[in-house]
Amino acid sequence: MVKVLAFDTFGTVTDWHSGVSSVLAAQFPSVDGSQLARDWRRTYSPALAEVESGARPWTLLDDLHREALDGLLKDSYGIVATPTQLHTAVRAWHTIPGWPDSAEGIRRLKAEYVVCALSNGNVAMLTEMAKLNEFAWDFIGGTDVWNHYKPAAEVYLGIAELMQVPPHEVMMVATHATDLAAARSFGLRTAYIERPREWGSETKDETPNPLDAFHATGIDDLADQLGC
Numbered sequence: 001m002v003k004v005l006a007f008d009t010f011g012t013v014t015d016w017h018s019g020v021s022s023v024l025a026a027q028f029p030s031v032d033g034s035q036l037a038r039d040w041r042r043t044y045s046p047a048l049a050e051v052e053s054g055a056r057p058w059t060l061l062d063d064l065h066r067e068a069l070d071g072l073l074k075d076s077y078g079i080v081a082t083p084t085q086l087h088t089a090v091r092a093w094h095t096i097p098g099w100p101d102s103a104e105g106i107r108r109l110k111a112e113y114v115v116c117a118l119s120n121g122n123v124a125m126l127t128e129m130a131k132l133n134e135f136a137w138d139f140i141g142g143t144d145v146w147n148h149y150k151p152a153a154e155v156y157l158g159i160a161e162l163m164q165v166p167p168h169e170v171m172m173v174a175t176h177a178t179d180l181a182a183a184r185s186f187g188l189r190t191a192y193i194e195r196p197r198e199w200g201s202e203t204k205d206e207t208p209n210p211l212d213a214f215h216a217t218g219i220d221d222l223a224d225q226l227g228c
Contacts, residue, residue, distance in 0.1 A: 005173055114163060141155070
């Protein structure tokens with residue numbers, strides 16, 4: 001009875017590690033771009049939680065990224081980045097490449113389902129990412145639509161409300177167990193996508209939950225399982 005497939009983007013649909021690390025290596029050649037990308041990514045959840053807790057006002061992900069990288073470089077790497085370096089690094093998140101199966105998998109699923117991005121990125125970022133990678137979204141659900149970040153209820157229930165379907169007719173598709181657990185808690189169905197190389201050479205310690213309706217090796221595999 002699923003009508004809407006809502007996709008996480010960073011890691012599930014796109015390969016953030018390779019895209020961001022290559023830009024960081026070019027901007028900061030004295031450091032390991034791969035490790036800096038992972039360190040930067042680890043600042044992500046605490047920054048979002050600070051916004052969601054009300055400790056700071058609504059702030060776009062681009063601004064959170066810039067602030068976190070600036071502090072990380074100063075505190076952990078002893079580097080004072082220029083405004084141009086920070087701008088270029090933050091922009092890398094707009095242009096990260098899709099996994100090889102993503103664009104075609106989304107196109108196949110679109111023939112049978114409403115397919116949406118449901119990401120902690122903002123609409124402008126996700127639109128640029130989609131155009132670059134030819135992601136054929138029916139709708140781009142950036143967090144600036146709701147001024148909330150996942151795992152807030154407003155995001156998961158918000159996509160169901162906008163699509164005018166009950167939550168159980170929406171399936172959250174992600175490679176992150178925490179994202180899927182939150183979606184299930186609000187009545188959405190879930191599908192887990194394996195992305196073992198999400199963190200580059202670092203082993204990803206995460207497994208699907210038996211409560212996930214589907215467990216796929218990629219978006220193309222999910223399309224196979226759904227008969228698209």
